[in-house]
Amino acid sequence: MKIKFELNHEFVEVETTLSKRLLDVIREDFDLIGTKEGCAEGECGACLVYVDDLLVNSCLVPIANVVDKHVVTIEAFSKTDGYQKIEDAFVKAGAVQCGYCTPGMVMAVHELLKQYPNPTVEEVKEGLSGNLCRCTGYQSIFEAVNLLIEGGYLDV
Amino acid sequence: MKITDHVDRVDVRDKLKGVTRYIEDIVFEDLHYARTLRSTIPKGKIVKIDYPPIEEGITIVDHTDVCYKNEVAMILKDMPIFASESVNYVGEPISLIVGKDKDQIIRYYNQIKITYENDSSAIFTMDEGFEKGEIFSEHTFNVGSLEDITYDDCFVQEYETGYQEQVYMEKQGVVGTFEDDIVTVYGSLQCPYYVLNAMKHALNLDETKVRVIQTPTGGAFGGKEEYPSLMALQVAVAAMKVKKPVRLIFDRREDMAFTTKRHPSKSIIKTYLNNKKIVGMSFEINLDSGPYIGLSDVVLQRAIFTMMGCYMFDFIKVTGRTIKTNNIFTGAFRGFGAPQSMYALELHMNQLGRYLDIDPIDLRRPYFVKKGDKTSTNGIFNEDIYLDKMTDMLLDLIDYETVECEDDPNIGYGFSFIPHGGGFTGDGEAVHIKAEVHLKKDCDGDIHILISNVEMGQGAITALSKIVASALDYPMERIFYQQPDTFKVPDSGPTVASRTTMVVGGLLYKAALKLKNQLDSKEEILIKEYFKQPDYVKWNQDKLEGNAYMAYSWSIIMARVEVDPLTYEVNCTDIYGIYDVGVPIDERLLLGQIHGGVIQGLGYGLLEKMTSEKGLIQQHSFSNYVIPTTCDIPNIHSEWIMNKYVDGPFGAKAVGELTLVGVAPAVASAVEQVINKRINKLPVTPELILEVLNED
Numbered sequence: 001m002k003i004k005f006e007l008n009h010e011f012v013e014v015e016t017t018l019s020k021r022l023l024d025v026i027r028e029d030f031d032l033i034g035t036k037e038g039c040a041e042g043e044c045g046a047c048l049v050y051v052d053d054l055l056v057n058s059c060l061v062p063i064a065n066v067v068d069k070h071v072v073t074i075e076a077f078s079k080t081d082g083y084q085k086i087e088d089a090f091v092k093a094g095a096v097q098c099g100y101c102t103p104g105m106v107m108a109v110h111e112l113l114k115q116y117p118n119p120t121v122e123e124v125k126e127g128l129s130g131n132l133c134r135c136t137g138y139q140s141i142f143e144a145v146n147l148l149i150e151g152g153y154l155d156v
Numbered sequence: 157m158k159i160t161d162h163v164d165r166v167d168v169r170d171k172l173k174g175v176t177r178y179i180e181d182i183v184f185e186d187l188h189y190a191r192t193l194r195s196t197i198p199k200g201k202i203v204k205i206d207y208p209p210i211e212e213g214i215t216i217v218d219h220t221d222v223c224y225k226n227e228v229a230m231i232l233k234d235m236p237i238f239a240s241e242s243v244n245y246v247g248e249p250i251s252l253i254v255g256k257d258k259d260q261i262i263r264y265y266n267q268i269k270i271t272y273e274n275d276s277s278a279i280f281t282m283d284e285g286f287e288k289g290e291i292f293s294e295h296t297f298n299v300g301s302l303e304d305i306t307y308d309d310c311f312v313q314e315y316e317t318g319y320q321e322q323v324y325m326e327k328q329g330v331v332g333t334f335e336d337d338i339v340t341v342y343g344s345l346q347c348p349y350y351v352l353n354a355m356k357h358a359l360n361l362d363e364t365k366v367r368v369i370q371t372p373t374g375g376a377f378g379g380k381e382e383y384p385s386l387m388a389l390q391v392a393v394a395a396m397k398v399k400k401p402v403r404l405i406f407d408r409r410e411d412m413a414f415t416t417k418r419h420p421s422k423s424i425i426k427t428y429l430n431n432k433k434i435v436g437m438s439f440e441i442n443l444d445s446g447p448y449i450g451l452s453d454v455v456l457q458r459a460i461f462t463m464m465g466c467y468m469f470d471f472i473k474v475t476g477r478t479i480k481t482n483n484i485f486t487g488a489f490r491g492f493g494a495p496q497s498m499y500a501l502e503l504h505m506n507q508l509g510r511y512l513d514i515d516p517i518d519l520r521r522p523y524f525v526k527k528g529d530k531t532s533t534n535g536i537f538n539e540d541i542y543l544d545k546m547t548d549m550l551l552d553l554i555d556y557e558t559v560e561c562e563d564d565p566n567i568g569y570g571f572s573f574i575p576h577g578g579g580f581t582g583d584g585e586a587v588h589i590k591a592e593v594h595l596k597k598d599c600d601g602d603i604h605i606l607i608s609n610v611e612m613g614q615g616a617i618t619a620l621s622k623i624v625a626s627a628l629d630y631p632m633e634r635i636f637y638q639q640p641d642t643f644k645v646p647d648s649g650p651t652v653a654s655r656t657t658m659v660v661g662g663l664l665y666k667a668a669l670k671l672k673n674q675l676d677s678k679e680e681i682l683i684k685e686y687f688k689q690p691d692y693v694k695w696n697q698d699k700l701e702g703n704a705y706m707a708y709s710w711s712i713i714m715a716r717v718e719v720d721p722l723t724y725e726v727n728c729t730d731i732y733g734i735y736d737v738g739v740p741i742d743e744r745l746l747l748g749q750i751h752g753g754v755i756q757g758l759g760y761g762l763l764e765k766m767t768s769e770k771g772l773i774q775q776h777s778f779s780n781y782v783i784p785t786t787c788d789i790p791n792i793h794s795e796w797i798m799n800k801y802v803d804g805p806f807g808a809k810a811v812g813e814l815t816l817v818g819v820a821p822a823v824a825s826a827v828e829q830v831i832n833k834r835i836n837k838l839p840v841t842p843e844l845i846l847e848v849l850n851e852d
């Protein structure tokens with residue numbers, strides 16, 4: 001059946017089954033490949049997208065749940081000024097290695113700093129605990145977050 | 157700019173934006189999908205397979221479709237591409253179900269019935285395999301003899317480690333295509349030429365008819381060293397049959413349950429003592445290799461050649477075996493045998509300190525090796541070794557007096573001292589790998605790096621481009637790395653064994669020096685450089701005698717843990733490390749390797765429990781196999797010394813694996829200090845601590 005929703009600021013329609021995962025619709029029907037499947041059970045955060053204002057693991061969301069909602073993926077988020085600050089901080093801190101978890105991590109960092117403009121160490125750890133990274137040991141990602149806090153991330 | 161200074165990585169802005177295309181993101185016209193039909197028993201004969209009537213759009217690909225040899229050529233050729241008459245482990249591939257419609261594939265797949273004749277002789281433990289003589293390989297060597305030493309005491313302990321899964325974030329995946337009589341495999345992999353050689357062997361085609369292209373690789377850690385050869389052969393055969401692109405990407409469960417992991421190990425260490433001095437040590441290690449040998453014997457060799465750690469004693473005896481079982485077949489993982497042997501040795505050294513009531517550092521110092529000393533394989537340590545200096549640096553870094561005066565009974569400290577040889581063991585680089593690198597200057601002055609070593613997250617593109625740019629004194633923006641494609645790049649060897657910067661970077665450095673005085677030329681210039689074994693490396697593979705490695709990197713680690721007295725949960729609060737990796741190419745890349753390796757080693761030490769029941773891996777998802785999250789990680793304090801290695805580019809030695817190896821024994825020792833009991837098993841989970849405390 002036809003599902004209508006807003007995807008990266010555009011109204012779209014897709015012919016699909018109600019139970020198809022949002023992750024698959026994004027990737028297969030729209031070739032938006034920045035959203036990755038890591039575990040397919042909501043543990044790793046590689047598939048994070050915004051559905052309206054909620055950051056969700058798109059591997060756990062059936063497409064039926066996003067009818068008339070607004071889905072924002074890394075492809076649209078990467079065009080924002082906030083993203084540019086995150087990109088620069090990640091590059092500077094050396095917070096990217098293989099890159100597979102990275103788009104999800106970027107979205108999680110944005111959400112963290114939106115909720116806690118001046119997070120404590122514990123809040124950073126808790127806020128990013130849904131995003132698994134096997135390469136960096138997370139230290140450089142914390143460093144990137146610190147750079148963003150020092151640079152006033154929300155003063156975009 | 158100094159070579160150690162931080163430059164921005166060249167590959168990361170695309171990764172951040174999510175535009176880098178990994179194998180699952182690449183579009184192929186008329187793509188077909190494949191699903192693997194697997195054995196459900198650990199050992200037996202396949203009596204018959206009832207496939208439902210073939211539907212339009214479904215193709216079965218099995219051993220009958222392999223046009224030449226149904227063998228995966230690795231070191232030996234003992235593993236089939238598709239099981240034909242019998243199976244040897246749970247999950248062994250029997251066929252691929254190929255089609256365009258994923259739902260149709262699954263519907264068809266679910267109706268397939270296999271009838272087996274079970275073989276009850278399947279082996280699930282190393283002890284049983286050893287008793288039944290199921291030994292793939294055995295090596296032994298010694299220094300001095302037991303008769304020559306006098307001892308008044310013998311300290312004996314047994315150690316055990318389990319599986320560890322690589323958990324690269326990008327699962328295993330390959331695509332095979334067949335066009336214009338050429339079979340091409342694209343994939344997430346570490347060793348394009350391993351795959352190519354396997355294809356040449358199985359398909360009986362030469363390198364003009366088979367081609368391997370590496371795609372951006374989302375982590376590998378050894379897991380994509382030998383395993384992709386198996387998958388590549390399967391999709392190559394499938395693509396030749398359906399004449400369309402065929403994609404095989406595992407789901408996470410398949411990937412965790414059925415691909416190679418770190419070998420479980422059992423070891424026994426006997427230390428011979430005289431007046432509280434160590435006069436000798438004997439070491440025995442067995443590795444569970446699963447039903448096929450794969451790389452297991454090479455893993456074993458690194459385990460045993462590294463076995464003497466940072467020390468030398470009057471008498472040393474080392475024995476290692478790879479045991480054949482019907483568990484999942486095991487393989488390469490960062491450290492490659494050393495995490496198992498170094499866990500045993502370094503935990504043992506800490507235990508010995510407590511047994512003799514000698515400070516763990518004072519115990520070790522007298523036995524530290526130095527330049528010119530003999531190695532356990534009767535080679536010579538050729539390079540400067542600064543273990544004493546590094547130890548002093550660690551003591552400064554940790555404020556050792558405070559550590560010694562610690563009076564909180566729930567806080568513990570543990571140490572490890574680790575060597576790690578860079579590159580292949582023995583004369584492997586010269587005899588087996590024979591690396592060749594190309595450096596090409598265009599007419600317009602752009603420089604192209606042509607090698608088969610891959611970027612898999614470690615920063616190879618950046619490090620190698622930087623080496624070439626620095627050697628040429630040329631802008632980095634004009635250095636281009638060619639994505640490995642066997643039609644375009646020579647065989648510079650696999651991306652393994654911490655060899656990329658040290659060995660391949662060393663060859664590129666030499667090539668760059670040859671190019672340097674021709675930079676102004678308007679002609680295209682191609683420089684070829686070939687690996688030549690340094691004169692000081694002498695190796696006899698039959699006797700296992702000589703220099704087991706060209707050069708060693710070193711690490712000294714201290715772990716600080718807090719153990720919850722009620723739940724026995726271990727919180728590793730700090731890891732302190734001093735490293736000797738020669739001269740690091742880019743300190744930021746080095747830190748990336750230190751941080752990542754330490755956390756992967758911490759997972760091995762504390763969290764990552766993986767077990768097998770009747771040959772089936774029990775933890776095969778992210779919810780029951782726990783890797784470190786942001787909430788599990790300690791503060792990491794690291795420093796390094798500059799110790800220029802003469803044959804490394806700008807003095808660089810190996811980095812990648814070393815950083816993982818020392819963490820588990822340090823953490824395990826720290827926990828032992830708190831609970832005042834020995835825990836000779838990894839990982840040190842709260843359940844295991846409880847079990848140990850409840851003994852006797």
